[in-house]
Ligand SMILES: Nc1nc2c(c(=O)[nH]1)N[C@H]1C(S)=C(S)[C@@H](COP(=O)(O)OP(=O)(O)OC[C@H]3O[C@@H](n4cnc5c(=O)[nH]c(N)nc54)[C@H](O)[C@@H]3O)O[C@H]1N2
Ligand SMILES: Nc1nc2c(c(=O)[nH]1)N[C@H]1C(S)=C(S)[C@@H](COP(=O)(O)OP(=O)(O)OC[C@H]3O[C@@H](n4cnc5c(=O)[nH]c(N)nc54)[C@H](O)[C@@H]3O)O[C@H]1N2
């Protein structure tokens with residue numbers, strides 16, 4: 140630590156972990172790894188440049204056409220006028236009041252999906268939702284882009300909230316290390332993604348565990364389109380995207396025909412195997428799901444499928460499924476089918492066996508910690524009960540009043556006149572962004588709180604400049620982490636930025652709801668209150684947490700909340716005594732056939748898992764769109780955050796697309812070339828990297844490049860969401876289908 144007021148070094152935390160920050164004269168000048176992190180992320184390296192970047196929103200800004208004439212239809216191409224804070228808040232409050240007066244609160248969309256920043260009080264979604272609840276409510280969104288489809292399907296199968304299953308009832312890395320002999324990873328387990336976890340992951344462990352697995356001789360098989368989705372040393376079964384269900388069915392077929400199915404397990408713990416079996420054997424549809432059938436879809440030879448099935452039945456096997464598999468049309472199927480396959484193997488509830496979801500998706504999955512309650516800024520009750528599945532925003536804007544299906548319900552889309560967004564970037568996260576851009580022109584008013592001029596801020600009518608976590612005080616704490624941080628304010632607000640809390644206080648006060656929003660507390664008073672409540676809950680749970688003043692002094696502490704037992708899943712209890720500890724499904728058992736889902740009558744998600752080809756995948760490739768595009772998370776940052784600093788580096792943009800030599804060769808594409816990636820929905824530029832680490836017929840372009848301006852008919856930086864398809868996974872899940880995308884690439888730009 141350097142002394143004096145002009146230089147300091149403190150620790151802070153973020154979604155990508157903790158790091159030290161050097162400040163000089165009110166500017167962040169450098170970051171360094173946190174002492175306790177065995178495998179620190181490099182993401183903080185770009186923070187100093189990003190925080191002080193020229194793309195920060197300096198002052199409240201109002202779009203000229205809206206300011207002068209309340210014109211919509213020009214979002215994204217219009218200029219902005221800077222307006223003093225008081226005037227901008229007056230205008231925004233008046234407009235919100237006008238919309239409520241004319242159309243009611245049901246005309247406000249405040250879903251405001253997005254990761255924002257770590258920090259418990261200044262959590263942007265809590266801030267915006269509380270504000271909107273104080274003024275009569277808003278149309279919300281449910282589920283996530285991450286796991287929306289799984290959140291719909293898995294409760295039908297296992298009778299448990301999917302996030303609870305993930306975070307509280309899956310085997311820890313230690314248990315996998317100690318018990319598992321075969322790890323079959325659909326979609327891999329990706330150390331690049333484990334850098335990140337909601338609210339922070341302090342010790343990055345995934346790569347370290349895989350080194351241990353390899354020393355122990357644990358057989359790890361990565362099933363998916365990219366070798367790089369799993370650490371070095373794993374075997375690779377290169378299957379095309381969306382073909383996993385076919386492979387799982389064939390594995391099930393081998394188990395059943397070779398007498399390897401654990402029928403005792405199925406009889407005691409599951410329901411509906413007979414109905415599924417008729418489909419598996421081809422009795423109900425004339426197509427046996429045998430290895431030859433699957434080989435034609437997933438490209439894995441029948442003998443390899445047989446050997447893997449035998450191995451899975453004869454060793455302690457954990458099947459893991461990446462979240463990416465349910466981010467595509469019919470994403471419900473591989474999730475459900477993986478549960479059925481694990482049930483047939485009969486190891487669910489045994490340590491290191493069965494099935495687990497999202498290992499490697501975020502760094503917190505696989506950590507074995509006791510959760511501690513608290514430290515959430517209360518959002519209060521939303522008087523408006525209308526909501527939409529989060530990824531259906533484009534449909535909602537385009538089709539007010541249209542009735543849509545969602546997990547057994549049928550509801551009309553609301554008629555949205557005003558959108559308020561804080562802490563998310565829909566022009567990063569949504570699919571088919573050219574179509575979203577059109578739909579985004581329809582509401583009367585769009586208000587965004589943002590630190591940076593993102594594509595979403597540029598497409599708003601009113602932009603309020605928000606602080607970043609380094610410009611305000613907060614507490615960082617995640618139930619998936621055993622560290623606790625005081626996040627000191629490191630630098631003064633950049634430009635005229637204000638905290639979301641201050642922005643909403645200003646608006647709420649003008650709308651007559653100041654007292655209910657603030658309860659007369661300053662930010663510091665809220666932090667103290669939330670922290671005290673959290674500390675009290677922790678004490679009730681027998682965990683000693685320091686007083687706030689002590690934490691401020693220490694900057695961070697490690698909490699004594701690690702489990703060391705071998706197995707903490709509710710499946711273990713269920714396995715011991717299924718009648719005393721039934722699952723919360725209608726049958727009390729694992730549902731291989733679901734009467735509930737069958738009763739919905741959805742042809743895109745029938746009563747048991749089935750193979751349903753998506754509309755776009757290698758099996759449906761056309762001459763115009765011959766290649767399947769996967770658009771994974773970027774390894775060098777979190778989504779679109781801090782992109783401005785990365786994009787400044789010479790030659791860094793457009794983003795790099797990975798392509799197989801068999802696809803690159805005939806098109807004359809070499810590593811380093813600038814290429815065009817295109818389909819009927821849009822086009823972007825990309826750098827090419829020719830590699831054998833991807834399956835032929837598949838190309839991979841990570842998300843996160845900032846979308847260009849509407850006048851760019853080819854996105855200059857390489858944003859894959861100008862290409863992706865905006866359609867629900869099915870009427871059941873209505874999740875995002877980003878991975879359902881065919882494209883072509885060429886060198887026409889040269
Ligand atoms: N093609 C494709 N698309 C995808 C995916 C995919 O796999 N493929 N993945 C999807 C998934 S899983 C996700 S989770 C989404 C992620 O999508 P988002 O979560 O929307 O992406 P972020 O870039 O994290 O957006 C957060 C925004 O909040 C801003 N912000 C940060 N801190 C604050 C703050 O304190 N206050 C305010 N007001 N703003 C703040 C940041 O500057 C940033 O613009 O993307 C989805 N999109
Ligand atoms: N560094 C970094 N880490 C992150 C994030 C980030 O932005 N940056 N974002 C975080 C968030 S919000 C989330 S939700 C998680 C997402 O975690 P995941 O969903 O696990 O990650 P993705 O990177 O979207 O996809 C992983 C891989 O799945 C493969 N894949 C795609 N479709 C299929 C398929 O149909 N079958 C098979 N077998 N494989 C397929 C692709 O090759 C892809 O590289 O990552 C988190 N971690």
Ligand SMILES: [Mo]
Nearest residue numbers: 283284285286
């Ligand atoms: Mo996500």
